[in-house]
Amino acid sequence: MPNSGGLVSRAAYRAEEDAVVVKRLKKSGAIPYCMTNVSELCMWYESANRLYGRSCNPYNTARIVGGSSGKT
Numbered sequence: 001m002p003n004s005g006g007l008v009s010r011a012a013y014r015a016e017e018d019a020v021v022v023k024r025l026k027k028s029g030a031i032p033y034c035m036t037n038v039s040e041l042c043m044w045y046e047s048a049n050r051l052y053g054r055s056c057n058p059y060n061t062a063r064i065v066g067g068s069s070g071k072t
Contacts, residue, residue, distance in 0.1 A: 004051055007049070
């Protein structure tokens with residue numbers, strides 16, 4: 001999976017191995033399929049960056065997703 005931290009300079013970066021928590025989840029039968037969008041290096045409140053853009057509310061794309069990971 002991509003692991004950019006919202007940075008354009010890390011757009012092609014891929015982790016060489018899973019994090020411990022992901023390894024444990026897979027070992028117990030989980031199938032990870034989620035991704036998230038964060039601000040550059042998680043430094044800001046909004047979930048927007050120059051690599052993937054802004055995360056929008058799926059019910060009204062004029063609004064943000066809200067919550068602790070999607071404020072603007």
